[in-house]
Amino acid sequence: MSESPIVLEAKGITKQFPGVLANDNVNFDLRKGEIHALLGENGAGKSTLMNLLYGLHKPDKGEITVNGKNAIIHSPNDSIELGIGMVHQHFMLIPVFSVAENVMLGDEAVKNGSLDRNSVAKKITDISKQYGLDVDPNALVGTLPVGIQQRVEIVKTLYRNAEIVILDEPTAVLTPQEAEDLFRIMRDLTARGVSIIFITHKLKEVLAVADRITVMRAGRVINTVKPSETDSAQLANMMVGRQVILTVDKQDHEAADEILKVEGITVRDQRDLETVHNVSFSVRGGEVLGIAGVQGNGQTELSEALTGLRSPTSGKVTIDGKDLTGKPPRIITEAGLAHIPEDRQRHGLVLSYSIADNMALCDYYHAPFSSRGVLQPKALDENARKLISAFDVRTPSAFVNAGKLSGGNQQKVIVARELSRNVKLVIANQPTRGLDVGSIEYIHSEIIKMRDRGVAVLLISAELDEIMALSDRIAVMYRGQIVAIVEAKKTTREQLGLWMAGAHVQTA
Amino acid sequence: MDWKRFGFIALIITVLFGVVVVVGQAKQPPLLIITSMLATTIAVATPLTLGALSGVYCERAGVVNIGIEGMMLTAAFFGWLGGIYMFQIYHMDAMVSIVLGVFFAILTGAIMALLHAVLSITFKVDQIIGGTVINILAVGLTGFLNRQLFFGKGSVFGGSVPASPGVLPTIHVPITELFTSICGSSAACLENVQAVNRVFDQKPIAMGAILLVFLSHYVLFNTRWGLRTRAVGEHPKAADTVGINVAKMRYANVLIGGMFAGLAGAYFTIESVPSFEPLLTNGRGFISLAAMIFGNWTPIGAWAAALVFGASQALLINMQIYRDVIPPQWAFLQQSYIVGLTPYILTMFILTGIIGRTTPPAADGVPYEK
Ligand SMILES: Nc1ncnc2c1ncn2[C@@H]1O[C@H](COP(=O)(O)OP(=O)(O)OP(=O)(O)O)[C@@H](O)[C@H]1O
Numbered sequence: 116m117s118e119s120p121i122v123l124e125a126k127g128i129t130k131q132f133p134g135v136l137a138n139d140n141v142n143f144d145l146r147k148g149e150i151h152a153l154l155g156e157n158g159a160g161k162s163t164l165m166n167l168l169y170g171l172h173k174p175d176k177g178e179i180t181v182n183g184k185n186a187i188i189h190s191p192n193d194s195i196e197l198g199i200g201m202v203h204q205h206f207m208l209i210p211v212f213s214v215a216e217n218v219m220l221g222d223e224a225v226k227n228g229s230l231d232r233n234s235v236a237k238k239i240t241d242i243s244k245q246y247g248l249d250v251d252p253n254a255l256v257g258t259l260p261v262g263i264q265q266r267v268e269i270v271k272t273l274y275r276n277a278e279i280v281i282l283d284e285p286t287a288v289l290t291p292q293e294a295e296d297l298f299r300i301m302r303d304l305t306a307r308g309v310s311i312i313f314i315t316h317k318l319k320e321v322l323a324v325a326d327r328i329t330v331m332r333a334g335r336v337i338n339t340v341k342p343s344e345t346d347s348a349q350l351a352n353m354m355v356g357r358q359v360i361l362t363v364d365k366q367d368h369e370a371a372d373e374i375l376k377v378e379g380i381t382v383r384d385q386r387d388l389e390t391v392h393n394v395s396f397s398v399r400g401g402e403v404l405g406i407a408g409v410q411g412n413g414q415t416e417l418s419e420a421l422t423g424l425r426s427p428t429s430g431k432v433t434i435d436g437k438d439l440t441g442k443p444p445r446i447i448t449e450a451g452l453a454h455i456p457e458d459r460q461r462h463g464l465v466l467s468y469s470i471a472d473n474m475a476l477c478d479y480y481h482a483p484f485s486s487r488g489v490l491q492p493k494a495l496d497e498n499a500r501k502l503i504s505a506f507d508v509r510t511p512s513a514f515v516n517a518g519k520l521s522g523g524n525q526q527k528v529i530v531a532r533e534l535s536r537n538v539k540l541v542i543a544n545q546p547t548r549g550l551d552v553g554s555i556e557y558i559h560s561e562i563i564k565m566r567d568r569g570v571a572v573l574l575i576s577a578e579l580d581e582i583m584a585l586s587d588r589i590a591v592m593y594r595g596q597i598v599a600i601v602e603a604k605k606t607t608r609e610q611l612g613l614w615m616a617g618a619h620v621q622t623a
Numbered sequence: 624m625d626w627k628r629f630g631f632i633a634l635i636i637t638v639l640f641g642v643v644v645v646v647g648q649a650k651q652p653p654l655l656i657i658t659s660m661l662a663t664t665i666a667v668a669t670p671l672t673l674g675a676l677s678g679v680y681c682e683r684a685g686v687v688n689i690g691i692e693g694m695m696l697t698a699a700f701f702g703w704l705g706g707i708y709m710f711q712i713y714h715m716d717a718m719v720s721i722v723l724g725v726f727f728a729i730l731t732g733a734i735m736a737l738l739h740a741v742l743s744i745t746f747k748v749d750q751i752i753g754g755t756v757i758n759i760l761a762v763g764l765t766g767f768l769n770r771q772l773f774f775g776k777g778s779v780f781g782g783s784v785p786a787s788p789g790v791l792p793t794i795h796v797p798i799t800e801l802f803t804s805i806c807g808s809s810a811a812c813l814e815n816v817q818a819v820n821r822v823f824d825q826k827p828i829a830m831g832a833i834l835l836v837f838l839s840h841y842v843l844f845n846t847r848w849g850l851r852t853r854a855v856g857e858h859p860k861a862a863d864t865v866g867i868n869v870a871k872m873r874y875a876n877v878l879i880g881g882m883f884a885g886l887a888g889a890y891f892t893i894e895s896v897p898s899f900e901p902l903l904t905n906g907r908g909f910i911s912l913a914a915m916i917f918g919n920w921t922p923i924g925a926w927a928a929a930l931v932f933g934a935s936q937a938l939l940i941n942m943q944i945y946r947d948v949i950p951p952q953w954a955f956l957q958q959s960y961i962v963g964l965t966p967y968i969l970t971m972f973i974l975t976g977i978i979g980r981t982t983p984p985a986a987d988g989v990p991y992e993k
């Protein structure tokens with residue numbers, strides 16, 4: 116691998132954002148046909164470096180060469196021209212457009228003045244076949260699961276004949292199966308001479324697929340290593356700058372009374388399909404119930420129904436004895452719910468509000484944040500400062516808009532807000548999606564602390580490791596039903612995996 | 624646009640026409656009433672159609688434009704004034720002056736739109752405020768200039784409004800001529816054909832507006848321009864990442880929208896009547912926006928909705944014709960202010976979302992920041 120020529124090189128890249136030196140004299144190179152992984156804690160500057168390579172931002176200093184030639188990249192047009200394609204951390208797809216329209220946007224096929232959808236569809240089908248990227252060119256993107264949306268993003272880059280593909284945290288939103296699929300696609304691509312920059316927080320993935328690994332911290336490159344010369348612990352150490360405990364320290368704990376009780380609820384999604392069928396379970400104070408399952412088996416609709424974002428068509432939801440079926444989110448929140456939603460940008464944050472305002476989003480209308488209907492900036496500020504330092508949110512100040520934070524730090528703002536409130540029940544849907552190992556360690560310990568204080572925790576996660584590490588009991592969801600509920604200690608990954616795949620139904 | 628929506632539109636238009644047929648049949652045969660209602664509906668829907676198209680271009684690109692009313696008013700004034708200048712001062716041919724007047728109106732719309740674009744795209748001013756600025760500016764500017772130029776001592780035209788070059792002529796579509804041989808000597812047949820012909824005999828802006836509806840629909844949904852326009856209105860960042868210049872697309876579409884509003888303004892003072900009075904647009908710009916919303920931000924849908932408003936205005940006009948034959952139990956229809964309320968009541972009714980909600984472009988009204 117090391118003999119192949121360098122296709123992309125960044126030299127001495129520096130980028131200053133207001134209050135943050137996001138990239139500090141960064142050197143980085145990519146060889147032909149390799150997968151070069153980029154690791155680093157939240158806010159380390161990974162996305163920024165990629166945005167600079169892709170022309171979305173301009174570096175303050177430094178130069179970029181592509182195929183040995185000095186490259187002038189002022190806009191994505193320039194980088195596309197140079198054969199660079201990027202799959203962004205937050206997808207850049209238009210939900211109301213078809214796959215073909217999304218793919219051709221910006222590089223449209225036109226015949227006699229009108230869009231030539233057929234020829235684009237044909238080209239997409241060709242790419243699909245060639246790389247095993249199955250997508251229907253006529254499907255509306257908004258109706259596709261995230262795993263397929265991601266394929267659309269990759270097809271978008273290949274449609275433009277990209278030879279260098281940047282994947283910014285592509286696996287954060289994927290199920291393990293989908294991730295495996297992606298790795299296969301990545302290997303296919305590199306076998307055909309495409310070079311890939313792969314950003315992730317999952318150390319196992321890095322060790323499995325990367326040819327080289329570069330670690331960033333606080334805007335600087337710490338080191339570049341080969342997977343064969345390192346291991347998870349060392350990588351974690353390089354990223355965070357200290358020892359990270361990769362397992363959760365959890366003592367046995369006596370569960371108390373039932374807090375959340377779900378009786379036979381049925382939920383329909385926005386296409387009016389029944390995605391949760393007659394589901395019942397309960398969570399007691401002081402226990403963590405983990406819901407395992409391949410994404411898209413009704414977990415999203417279930418958590419929406421429990422948190423008031425969607426009304427169940429039948430069944431009953433009670434929190435601490437109070438019937439809250441189909442009640443609006445505010446009522447449920449006031450009854451003692453903390454909710455970490457699955458989609459941070461849609462349901463968790465107001466991106467154009469400051470961090471301080473976002474951190475008070477659930478109770479801005481109560482003292483101390485409000486007094487006689489007037490917001491108290493001092494209280495908001497104090498609260499924000501406290502949470503920013505406790506949860507290690509990397510930001511120049513509490514007044515920065517949430518939209519300006521790195522993806523993982525946006526997640527931390529939500530987690531900080533929700534886990535710092537005095538609640539009876541926590542519903543956490545993919546709480547550590549997109550977080551670095553250090554932050555995951557902290558948030559896991561916070562969740563366990565809440566459980567030890569007697570809070571009921573419903574954890575929904577596509578990460579089996581996370582479910583295994585935190586749960587006292589585990590429920591497995593398959594095709595909208597709970598097919599098994601077991602004591603965490605009495606089961607194995609393999610058994611859970613079988614249930615998740617739909618094998619034999621059993622309740623214990 | 625869904626069929627439920629078109630069905631609702633067809634229903635309302637049928638009801639409005641039905642009322643006139645029932646009232647007027649004492650005086651005229653139904654066919655004649657229906658065709659004349661249709662002709663009026665199409666004509667008076669013209670500024671609403673153009674206004675709604677103006678809104679569709681702006682909002683599909685992500686810029687809310689509530690300044691259409693003001694753009695129309697200003698364009699109506701300057702188009703008319705330009706015609707008078709050409710005709711009276713430069714002694715141009717009447718027809719040439721009229722056509723140049725239309726051109727001035729379009730230009731005025733574009734200039735007003737440029738102001739809106741600079742405010743909302745470059746300076747990222749709240750778009751509702753930008754639109755309001757334009758509406759207030761339009762009322763003040765046209766009112767002031769109208770007074771300064773035509774009325775009172777020392778005014779440019781010495782206290783009276785000079786004759787304008789007139790209005791655009793009706794274009795005759797030769798349907799009757801085509802049918803004369805078919806009808807043969809049957810006078811009734813010929814009469815019916817003539818009645819139908821009247822629906823098609825419209826003035827140029829009215830005809831052009833309908834062409835523009837279908838052209839815009841095609842452009843928006845089947846061309847590169849349309850795809851990019853919708854992209855910057857839905858998800859500007861996504862458009863940016865594939866190399867589309869968001870600001871440029873938005874500017875261009877807002878300017879196009881302004882030209883449509885300008886043409887709508889020309890309808891009032893150059894196609895309908897050859898005179899200007901302050902505030903003559905009378906809320907039509909806002910009703911256009913209602914039509915745009917009811918039409919779900921599509922040109923054809925917006926046109927259909929504009930026809931509903933046109934029909935309700937045609938009802939008002941026709942009720943005056945049949946005033947003396949209104950049956951006593953329907954006496955309230957003699958009250959023109961009651962009939963005149965119809966479009967406004969319809970607007971409120973339609974915007975409540977009874978016929979199902981419509982969805983604006985996702986980034987409508989949101990300035991784009993990298
Ligand atoms: N547009 C922007 N304006 C201001 N600051 C920004 C902007 N984009 C990023 N930053 C800041 O730059 C720093 C680096 O952010 P970046 O998104 O590159 O982090 P990252 O390594 O991708 O993190 P994550 O793993 O959380 O995605 C962060 O402190 C972030 O707040």
Ligand SMILES: [Mg+2]
Pocket residue numbers: 161162163204283521522523
């Ligand atoms: Mg990032």
